[in-house]
Structures are given as structure tokens and as C-alpha cells.
Amino acid sequence: MDAKRICTASDDKTIKIFDIDSGNCISTIDFPSPPNSIEISCDGQASLLITHGKKVEIFDGNTLNKLQSFEMPCEMNTATFHPTAREFVCGGLDFRIYKYNFETGVELESYKGHFGPIHCMSYSPDGEVYASGSEDGTLRLW
Structure with missing residues (x-):
């Protein structure tokens, strides 16, 4: 991925990569269920972090090859990369919130702090804390 491409996630069970200059779709990834979220890593690797159904998957942003797949206990709405750690x-x-090392596949932590489904998450730029937003109307810092 680079500044000349944009990603979209759609209810048609696809993620599409578009060329910004031409507006043309240049790649499509098909999924068995609609993708709920997509994030591009900021570590220079251009990896894509995608949630769909009970899976969190990591794709190479240039080749679109799947690098990792994690089976989760329930449907995941959101995921976010740590800015520097793996x-x-x-x-x-x-x-619940789940933290994974995506190189080893090991679950590092799991917390329950919300009283509704979690819909958004983001790390602080320094990676010291992350925030989660829930249908219960709260934003929590971890």
C-alpha cells in the first residue's frame, strides 16, 4: 500500500483496492462474510489488518497474500495495530478486548470492561495506551 491507493470494505464481502489517480479498482479480496474493519500498518510494512466474522487476518499490503489468520471466540468489529510492536x-x-502478538500467534491479554459490543479501537501514537469505544456509550483507555 502507498499514498496512491485506497482500500474499501463493503457489505458485498470484499475489500477493494483503488488507484487514486485513475479511480479504477486494481485488486479485490473476497471474504466469506462482510469485512467489519480494515487498517493499514504504519510500520513501513504496509500490512492490512482486517476483521470479518470471527476472524482477524493480516495481509501483505503489496501482494495481498494472507500472512496470518486468528480465529476469535465471537465476531470482531474492530482491530488496530500497535505502532511499533508486533x-x-x-x-x-x-x-472483550484481546491483544495478540501477530508473529507468534500468542494471545497476550484479554479484558472485559465494556457493557456492550466494541466498535472502534486505536493506539496512541507512542503505543503506551489504546482506546476502545463501545455501544454502551463509553470510551475506555487501557
Whole structure:
């Protein structure tokens, strides 16, 4: 991925990559369920972090090859990369937050702090904390 391409996630069970200059779709990734979120890493690797159904998957942003796949206990709505470490956090319908090392596949932590499904997450730029937003109307810092 680079500044000349944009990604979209759609209810038609696809993620599409578009060329910004021409507006043409240059790649499509098909999924068995609609993607809920997509994030591009900021570590120079241009990896894509995608949630769909009970899966969190990491794709190479240039080749679109799947690098990792994580089966989760429930549907995940959101996931975000740590800005420098090889980990991500995700949240979904079970009100829990999960943190994984995506190189080893090891679950590092799991927390329950919300009283509704989690819909958004983001790390601080320094990676010291991350925020989660829930249907319960709260934003929590971890």
C-alpha cells in the first residue's frame, strides 16, 4: 500500500483496492462474510489488518497474500495495530478486548470492561495506551 491507493470494505464481502489517480479498482479480496474493519500498518510494512466474522487476518499490503489468520471466540468489529510492536488489539460482540502478538500467534491479554459490543479501537501514537469505544456509550483507555 502507498499514498496512491485506497482500500474499501463493503457489505458485498470484499475489500477493494483503488488507484487514486485513475479511480479504477486494481485488486479485490473476497471474504466469506462482510469485512467489519480494515487498517493499514504504519510500520513501513504496509500490512492490512482486517476483521470479518470471527476472524482477524493480516495481509501483505503489496501482494495481498494472507500472512496470518486468528480465529476469535465471537465476531470482531474492530482491530488496530500497535505502532511499533508486533501486536494488535481487537474487540467485538463479546464486550472483550484481546491483544495478540501477530508473529507468534500468542494471545497476550484479554479484558472485559465494556457493557456492550466494541466498535472502534486505536493506539496512541507512542503505543503506551489504546482506546476502545463501545455501544454502551463509553470510551475506555487501557
